[in-house]
Amino acid sequence: MSKSQLLLTTLLSGAVIGSMAVPAFAQEDEIVVTGSRIKKKDFTSNSPVATVDAVQFQSTGTINTESLLNTLPQTVPGLDRTSNNPGNGSATVDLRGLGANRTLVLVNGTRMVPFGQNGVVDLNTIPTSLIKNVEVLTGGASSVYGSDAVAGVVNFIYKDDFEGVEVNTGYQISEKGDGEIFNTDLTVGANFDNGRGNVVLNVSYTDRSAVFQGDREFSNVALFDNAAGTGLEPGGSSGIPGLAFNCGGCLFGGAETGRVAFDSNGVARPFIFDGQVNDFYNYAPVNFLQLPQERITMTTLGQYEINEHAEVYARASFSSNKVDSELAPTPIFQNTSFTLDGNPFIDPASQAIISAGIGDGVDTDGDGIDDTASVLLRRRLVEVGPRQTKDDNQAYQVTAGVRGAINDTWDYDVYFQEGRTLRAQAQNGNVNRARFNQALLLATDAAGNVILDANGNPSCSSGAANGATVGCAPLNIFGAGNISENAAAFLRTAVAARATFEQTVIGANFTGDFGDMSFTDDSIGVAFGFEYIENEAAFNPSQDLAAGTIAGFNGSPPSGGVYDVYSAYGEMSVPLISGMSFAENVTLDLAGRVSDFSTAGTKYNYKIGGEWQVNDQLRFRGNYNTAVRAPNIGELFAPVGQNFPGAQDPCSSAGAPVSAAVAAICVATGVPAGTVGSNTIDTVSGQVQTLGGGNAALDVETARTITFGAVMNPSFIDGLQLSVDYYDIVIEDAIAAFGGGANNVLSICYDPTSALGGAGSPFCNVVNRRADGSINFISLQSQNVAQTSVAGIDIQASYGFDTADMMGSDWGRVDFNYLGTYNMENDFFAFDGADVIDCDGQFGVDCGEPDPTYRHRLTGKWSKGNLRAQTVWRMVGAVDDDDLATTYVVDRIKAHHYFDSSITWDATDAVQLTFGINNALDQKPPVIGDNDEQANTYPATYDVYGRTFFANAKFRF
Numbered sequence: 001m002s003k004s005q006l007l008l009t010t011l012l013s014g015a016v017i018g019s020m021a022v023p024a025f026a027q028e029d030e031i032v033v034t035g036s037r038i039k040k041k042d043f044t045s046n047s048p049v050a051t052v053d054a055v056q057f058q059s060t061g062t063i064n065t066e067s068l069l070n071t072l073p074q075t076v077p078g079l080d081r082t083s084n085n086p087g088n089g090s091a092t093v094d095l096r097g098l099g100a101n102r103t104l105v106l107v108n109g110t111r112m113v114p115f116g117q118n119g120v121v122d123l124n125t126i127p128t129s130l131i132k133n134v135e136v137l138t139g140g141a142s143s144v145y146g147s148d149a150v151a152g153v154v155n156f157i158y159k160d161d162f163e164g165v166e167v168n169t170g171y172q173i174s175e176k177g178d179g180e181i182f183n184t185d186l187t188v189g190a191n192f193d194n195g196r197g198n199v200v201l202n203v204s205y206t207d208r209s210a211v212f213q214g215d216r217e218f219s220n221v222a223l224f225d226n227a228a229g230t231g232l233e234p235g236g237s238s239g240i241p242g243l244a245f246n247c248g249g250c251l252f253g254g255a256e257t258g259r260v261a262f263d264s265n266g267v268a269r270p271f272i273f274d275g276q277v278n279d280f281y282n283y284a285p286v287n288f289l290q291l292p293q294e295r296i297t298m299t300t301l302g303q304y305e306i307n308e309h310a311e312v313y314a315r316a317s318f319s320s321n322k323v324d325s326e327l328a329p330t331p332i333f334q335n336t337s338f339t340l341d342g343n344p345f346i347d348p349a350s351q352a353i354i355s356a357g358i359g360d361g362v363d364t365d366g367d368g369i370d371d372t373a374s375v376l377l378r379r380r381l382v383e384v385g386p387r388q389t390k391d392d393n394q395a396y397q398v399t400a401g402v403r404g405a406i407n408d409t410w411d412y413d414v415y416f417q418e419g420r421t422l423r424a425q426a427q428n429g430n431v432n433r434a435r436f437n438q439a440l441l442l443a444t445d446a447a448g449n450v451i452l453d454a455n456g457n458p459s460c461s462s463g464a465a466n467g468a469t470v471g472c473a474p475l476n477i478f479g480a481g482n483i484s485e486n487a488a489a490f491l492r493t494a495v496a497a498r499a500t501f502e503q504t505v506i507g508a509n510f511t512g513d514f515g516d517m518s519f520t521d522d523s524i525g526v527a528f529g530f531e532y533i534e535n536e537a538a539f540n541p542s543q544d545l546a547a548g549t550i551a552g553f554n555g556s557p558p559s560g561g562v563y564d565v566y567s568a569y570g571e572m573s574v575p576l577i578s579g580m581s582f583a584e585n586v587t588l589d590l591a592g593r594v595s596d597f598s599t600a601g602t603k604y605n606y607k608i609g610g611e612w613q614v615n616d617q618l619r620f621r622g623n624y625n626t627a628v629r630a631p632n633i634g635e636l637f638a639p640v641g642q643n644f645p646g647a648q649d650p651c652s653s654a655g656a657p658v659s660a661a662v663a664a665i666c667v668a669t670g671v672p673a674g675t676v677g678s679n680t681i682d683t684v685s686g687q688v689q690t691l692g693g694g695n696a697a698l699d700v701e702t703a704r705t706i707t708f709g710a711v712m713n714p715s716f717i718d719g720l721q722l723s724v725d726y727y728d729i730v731i732e733d734a735i736a737a738f739g740g741g742a743n744n745v746l747s748i749c750y751d752p753t754s755a756l757g758g759a760g761s762p763f764c765n766v767v768n769r770r771a772d773g774s775i776n777f778i779s780l781q782s783q784n785v786a787q788t789s790v791a792g793i794d795i796q797a798s799y800g801f802d803t804a805d806m807m808g809s810d811w812g813r814v815d816f817n818y819l820g821t822y823n824m825e826n827d828f829f830a831f832d833g834a835d836v837i838d839c840d841g842q843f844g845v846d847c848g849e850p851d852p853t854y855r856h857r858l859t860g861k862w863s864k865g866n867l868r869a870q871t872v873w874r875m876v877g878a879v880d881d882d883d884l885a886t887t888y889v890v891d892r893i894k895a896h897h898y899f900d901s902s903i904t905w906d907a908t909d910a911v912q913l914t915f916g917i918n919n920a921l922d923q924k925p926p927v928i929g930d931n932d933e934q935a936n937t938y939p940a941t942y943d944v945y946g947r948t949f950f951a952n953a954k955f956r957f
Helices: 004-012 052-060 065-069 350-358 433-439 485-491 544-545 633-637 659-666 742-751 803-807
Strands: 015-017 049-052 105-106 131-138 152-158 165-174 181-192 197-208 223-226 232-234 244-248 259-262 268-271 289-292 293-307 310-327 331-339 372-380 387-405 412-427 494-513 523-539 557-580 583-597 599-616 618-628 642-645 691-694 701-712 721-735 767-769 774-779 783-802 813-829 843-845 850-851 854-864 867-876 880-881 894-906 909-920 948-956
Touching: 049 052, 052 065, 052 131, 052 894, 052 909, 065 131, 105 244, 131 289, 165 583, 259 350, 268 350, 289 310, 350 372, 433 485, 494 544, 523 544, 523 633, 742 767, 742 774
Parallel strands: 015 049, 105 152, 691 774, 843 880
Antiparallel strands: 049 131, 131 152, 165 181, 165 948, 181 197, 197 293, 223 232, 244 259, 244 372, 259 268, 293 310, 310 387, 331 372, 387 412, 412 494, 494 523, 523 557, 557 583, 583 599, 599 618, 618 701, 642 691, 701 721, 721 783, 767 774, 783 813, 813 854, 843 850, 854 867, 867 894, 894 909, 909 948
């Protein structure tokens, strides 16, 4: 395909960041646009398709593809370089905010192998420099591509006809001198056998350095909403280096305190909850704000024309992606017993206070102090070291096929695809819970006195046990910095895991037309095909991780499973009218698919759409799609595991004042009456533990998508191209955790006005509390119970002119390109009969990532001769907090505006240089308190690095 034809293909595919859809152009070659497999001349998509061309990756200094995709108005940021917690080392794309597992990722029109059991593709496997363009289709595409295309399709199209040698090198650094990202890659391509064959090889290397939350002023202290709700104050975790526990009967100066803390000398005192100086542990500084990464990708593509009826082709790719994450040292929250009477680590006066408050009632030596105490301990194990995960993710995929012309009308494409990902993870900083308990009990004599050696040191009541490789060392948790290295070594436990995902795809596609059997001079386009997909995954953790006997990271039992699906599809494009006044072309599009899942049975979905081209200046288009998504391996087969989502306990002091009606439910569900509404049962860092798992009885999710709009190219404004499209997506039987998640379960359980809540209801029955009334865990399991719907309007426009024509002087070429989305609806129903969770223009514990009602990306470009420059204005609209029951200090985030500029100079035919600034005006991220995601903000949505400079050099040979 020539350069002019390639440009035309891009124009016709929809909205382009750099180009824009137009109604129709004559063209000799037949082309395929994402969303249909029908090849056709004069093809324009009847679905909204946004296309990002290769120039934009260079002009914005993009090294990781998700960084650019997340700036499109059609996406809500998924996992990226900021995703330290939550995160797993991968990068994802999330269309319409419907979930990365509902966005299908393709490479050259075929599936990319997923990253793990959730079926999501890691975009780190995509080599940026090999991308020719990226086509983003929003809306259902299951009829053509099968399961997982509920929200849409992201199709990465590679350069498969490259000739020569090209070296690209890029570097970026923040204004503060950190956040460096270095990338270099080599692309080599050659034709052979008189142009009948072509081979392309690409190798790339990326090195990304770490940025810590402590490196930025806005994130170096974890912030809370103060008790009065009037401002933010230093906060963090109640798991502190000096130890804390609830002790309602502990008296200091004759006054009872709810919680005690320890100074480094072993003296107990009241815990300080509020104020600019308090006892909460600031976990923020050691958390990553940018994850370090070392990545290598290798991709080769080849094709060879055997004859006019057969061309063989192949693609092979390999990636090695090493990403680290780091959290503050382990906070252990554990019900346990510790030696009290005679414990040399605890001040004697404090022993008496604790004995009176929570002693065990056994006083063997009769000195008035109980032998032991039992309580939920809160201790930050800083002496053990930070929690670190080191993910080494490897992926390979091989695709081989043959395609060609059956005759003058029909073409075929038959291919085989095999892919595998391997995730090897090592964790540091975990501790063994049983050894923690063991090391707190000291050896005593028959009279109950602690035995001390000649140096006054105690010993454990038992030696090496619980899988330890070293002997037990007594654990002095009573004050910061008091745990010895021997005790820390006894607690540490090595944890590792390996996860694999394998995918096999066999496909056959046929496309052609019915020749003279048509309603107009244009033939009826047809495509049909068959596909087989097998997905298999396994997760194999080390013993402590599998058993959940660790504190630090979440326990993860072994899991895995396999399923396959046989599919057949067909589609038709039927021209109904052509060449008439006010009806230059009217076309009906039909598609259908039948899929037989080994897990969910036989399912059907279809598409009805079409276009009405009034004339060369106006075209209407629309579609009605149904779609299905089969439950992935994790949703089907995952055993019970832990998670820690954000949530607040309605029975604690963290939420709204506890009414008498709510208090009654709290008491009936296990909260001691004296602690209702107190801070002694506040959730840890605004998080609760949930236990969830798979469900082999899950069925498919079903969806319907409606899109309709208009494409305009008005003759009275030369150079203007405009499209406006309405979209409406409803997903039913959506797979979700019971009750819509922890926060929703708590809200319904403790809502005295809800017929679904109250003591004894299913929602209260899944909330498990400890003896002191604090939440131990909430039991959740996936079901086909939810419904979600999104609706809005996409606006795409481009306008360009030559200054010589417009102004009479040749100052170059000027182009403007606009992509904007206006959200009208983003509703979630956790189950049938549930209240709606409205996430349009919202953010917070229910909705998560901010989803503004309006956002846009406007690109202005200038070019003259060997110089090109552009500025991008990205606008993220205002959002409100989604929790109406809780008053946060920051309950609204204003609109944020980012400006990115670059200039490209073609120094010679062989050398191209690009220099740029991202976030040129240094727009600061919003700083919020209890309703943040991490780092006191939402770092995937709002820039957290500040003004960043980048430079790229391209050399062609």
